[in-house]
Amino acid sequence: MEKLVCDRCGYELTDKDDIDLAFAGKEAWEEACRGCGIEPRGVLPCQNYIRCGGEIVLAASRRQRPMKFSSKG
Numbered sequence: 001m002e003k004l005v006c007d008r009c010g011y012e013l014t015d016k017d018d019i020d021l022a023f024a025g026k027e028a029w030e031e032a033c034r035g036c037g038i039e040p041r042g043v044l045p046c047q048n049y050i051r052c053g054g055e056i057v058l059a060a061s062r063r064q065r066p067m068k069f070s071s072k073g
Helices: 016-024 026-035
Strands: 002-006 055-060
Touching: 002 016, 016 026
Parallel strands: none
Antiparallel strands: 002 055
């Protein structure tokens, strides 16, 4: 499962529709950044961009493996 996370504050997007919408607006965000002379770091700005200044980047989701218990009798 893909997950998008802010590189500064840790805000997460995990809903599939939100992730699809983020990738749909990726090119517009990159063009807006380059128009201001900034190189984009992520897919789009964080919803807390004014406070944190972060950008949403793709993060690999970690699946937790069940712990294995060995019983020595």
